[in-house]
Amino acid sequence: MGGCGSREDGPKIWTSRFPNVDIPDTTLHKLMSEVFQKNPDKVVLIDGISGEEWTGGKLLNAAKSVAAGLIAAGVTPGDVVAVYLPNTPVYLSIVYGALLAGVSATLISPAYQDFELENAIKITEPKMWFTLASFVKNVTDAFEKIGTKQTVVVMDSASEGTTQFSEFVKPDGAFTEATDTNAIALLCYSSGTTGLPKAVALTHKNLVSNLHQVMSQPDHFLGFNENTVLLAVLPFFHIYGVIMFLMAAPFCNTTTVSMPKFEPEKYIENVKKYKVTIAHVAPPIVQFLLKHPMVAKAMPFDDLKEVFCAAAPLAPEPAEELKAKLKLDVVRQGFGMTELSPVGACGDKQNAKTGSVGLLLPNQELKLIGDDGKAISKRNERGEMWIRGPNVMQGYYKNKEATDGCIDPEGFLHTGDVAFLDDDDQLWIVDRTKELIKVKGFQVAPAELEGHLLAHPKIADAAVIGVAAGFDYGGREGDGQLPKAFVVKKDDSLTEDEVKEYIKKDFVDYKCLAAVEFIDAVPKSASGKILRKDLRKKEEDAGKKVFA
Numbered sequence: 001m002g003g004c005g006s007r008e009d010g011p012k013i014w015t016s017r018f019p020n021v022d023i024p025d026t027t028l029h030k031l032m033s034e035v036f037q038k039n040p041d042k043v044v045l046i047d048g049i050s051g052e053e054w055t056g057g058k059l060l061n062a063a064k065s066v067a068a069g070l071i072a073a074g075v076t077p078g079d080v081v082a083v084y085l086p087n088t089p090v091y092l093s094i095v096y097g098a099l100l101a102g103v104s105a106t107l108i109s110p111a112y113q114d115f116e117l118e119n120a121i122k123i124t125e126p127k128m129w130f131t132l133a134s135f136v137k138n139v140t141d142a143f144e145k146i147g148t149k150q151t152v153v154v155m156d157s158a159s160e161g162t163t164q165f166s167e168f169v170k171p172d173g174a175f176t177e178a179t180d181t182n183a184i185a186l187l188c189y190s191s192g193t194t195g196l197p198k199a200v201a202l203t204h205k206n207l208v209s210n211l212h213q214v215m216s217q218p219d220h221f222l223g224f225n226e227n228t229v230l231l232a233v234l235p236f237f238h239i240y241g242v243i244m245f246l247m248a249a250p251f252c253n254t255t256t257v258s259m260p261k262f263e264p265e266k267y268i269e270n271v272k273k274y275k276v277t278i279a280h281v282a283p284p285i286v287q288f289l290l291k292h293p294m295v296a297k298a299m300p301f302d303d304l305k306e307v308f309c310a311a312a313p314l315a316p317e318p319a320e321e322l323k324a325k326l327k328l329d330v331v332r333q334g335f336g337m338t339e340l341s342p343v344g345a346c347g348d349k350q351n352a353k354t355g356s357v358g359l360l361l362p363n364q365e366l367k368l369i370g371d372d373g374k375a376i377s378k379r380n381e382r383g384e385m386w387i388r389g390p391n392v393m394q395g396y397y398k399n400k401e402a403t404d405g406c407i408d409p410e411g412f413l414h415t416g417d418v419a420f421l422d423d424d425d426q427l428w429i430v431d432r433t434k435e436l437i438k439v440k441g442f443q444v445a446p447a448e449l450e451g452h453l454l455a456h457p458k459i460a461d462a463a464v465i466g467v468a469a470g471f472d473y474g475g476r477e478g479d480g481q482l483p484k485a486f487v488v489k490k491d492d493s494l495t496e497d498e499v500k501e502y503i504k505k506d507f508v509d510y511k512c513l514a515a516v517e518f519i520d521a522v523p524k525s526a527s528g529k530i531l532r533k534d535l536r537k538k539e540e541d542a543g544k545k546v547f548a
Helices: 028-038 056-072 089-100 114-124 133-146 204-215 239-251 264-273 283-291 293-298 316-326 400-406 446-454 496-504 532-541
Strands: 013-015 043-047 053-055 080-083 104-107 128-131 151-154 184-190 198-203 229-232 255-258 278-281 306-309 330-336 343-346 358-360 365-369 383-388 413-421 426-432 437-439 442-444 459-468 481-489 515-518
Touching (some): 028 239, 043 056, 043 089, 053 056, 056 089, 080 089, 114 133, 128 133, 133 151, 184 204, 184 239, 204 239, 229 239, 229 264, 239 255, 264 293, 278 283, 306 316, 437 459, 442 446, 446 459, 496 515
Parallel strands (some): 043 255, 080 128, 104 184, 128 151, 229 255, 278 306, 306 330, 481 515
Antiparallel strands (some): 043 053, 184 198, 343 358, 358 426, 365 383, 383 413
């Protein structure tokens, strides 16, 4: 069918312009194992700091050693282990090893602070942690506050009470390979609509489905192959990193160069040294590529053909500017969310419209719901996106109430993003109904920060909104959003710096407050709901941008 199809039996349901793809009934680890066994000598991972190379065969053997180590340590199928590490090739061996043994892996941001670690531990109750010596105190402090004790495996230098990774793995150990495709493979974190981060339960079926969806139509979607070279600076724990670097790249025998964090000089060096062909980035890296003098000095980048930007919206102007500056074939965007495993739409390689998130992937159904609650049946009309497909999460882990609040009885995930389909089947996201703040591609739930602020003895009330990261807030134009708090004092001695430090000591850096404004009262509805639109209007009336 040319153009998005629809079903006429009931409300309008849009489908992909492409036919559905066959999705095998298999586990993620079996799928990857078959690829590595066929091409055991292909280098699929390179440590961008040390230069160490990992072939598919080496990665598979390392994963089997991890699986055997887990079983020997008493971890059983259905248990959860936590991966609390920066990007490194061994990260993949731990994740695949857990899956081989039938164990779920929860992927924890290395930047998480005590408060966030405690929340993750309470939700997923991991039996074991894989981390670095420098992170051990964070983990053990969280254990102490909760009153639990879990095994900690340290990748570098073990300390008292921890286990050295080299002693944990069992190269010749035994395990039974898991086969349940409906089992939870990964637990990744998302704030959903409100509140503390929730663990999104993604099954093998979810992830295998999304992998085949996004790898279908290589002339339009990803199109990785054995000659593609990627640079993984986006974190492996983030769902964007999962789909690109832990799934799609190894599946296609693509080489990925990993970096534990973004370091400008090393980033440029690796792009040139390893002849990177596609750069997967978030908007802040686009700004770096556009503005930093180091980039201009290092040009040309003859091998770099494409920049793919996701995790947060990218405005059309910088996209076009970057394409011209680096002489790229294409700059594309996509749409995804952790709850979709994660990709829902992908920029079209044949016709990437600047600002669009591209074409709906196959095997999905889309409703656009208008303000009147009815499905929209015309193109170019805006509505909230509801998506149904095999890639929709199993649910929020051990949180039925939150799951029922976003997946309706028909199986549609209510995304909270407002979009429209144009005449060429391109999807455009224009607004969000949810209150999440997107900071450098990461989700920040206002309610999480507000709850913490209200625990401060000098604060009577508080509300948080997203403001445009620009000069008004000590940032750079085009960097997306930042959180700003509106605070009602209980004690007149309270200062802005005191409020900022209070959040900073308990939260990861992207959740820190860009600004604090003291007000007499937080605007609320008759039912007590915070009227954030009034606070956003207050910012706009002051001549400041609310969204980038």
